[in-house]
């Protein structure tokens with residue numbers, strides 16, 4: 001997997017191809033509503049070409065353009081969306097909010113499992129400062 005230095009709150013990595021997402025007009029937050037359980041799940045940030053097709057009959061594909069869920073209005077949109085979701089795991093969606101709205105989280109996320117296996121940052125309460133620390137500590141070891 002490639003590791004990237006990412007522009008905070010402007011670049012993300014695609015959950016399908018792992019390449020950088022930098023254009024919010026042609027990229028998506030997509031997820032599935034399970035037709036059996038009615039749960040909303042499998043939230044992903046993806047390029048247009050990496051989007052799933054909705055031919056699978058086990059779920060209904062839902063999506064929002066990325067530009068609609070970034071910035072201040074984007075946070076308002078995500079919170080409103082959250083109120084209408086049926087979530088089995090709340091963390092599935094709070095992770096998306098962190099990725100889209102916590103500065104440096106998306107870049108730090110690439111090193112989070114390594115940091116956690118070293119005993120650091122076990123809590124999900126991660127701040128912008130924590131993210132910067134993770135990047136400065138762990139990115140240099142791998143890049």
Ligand SMILES: [Zn+2]
Pocket residue numbers: 014015016017018019046047049050
């Ligand atoms: Zn992609």
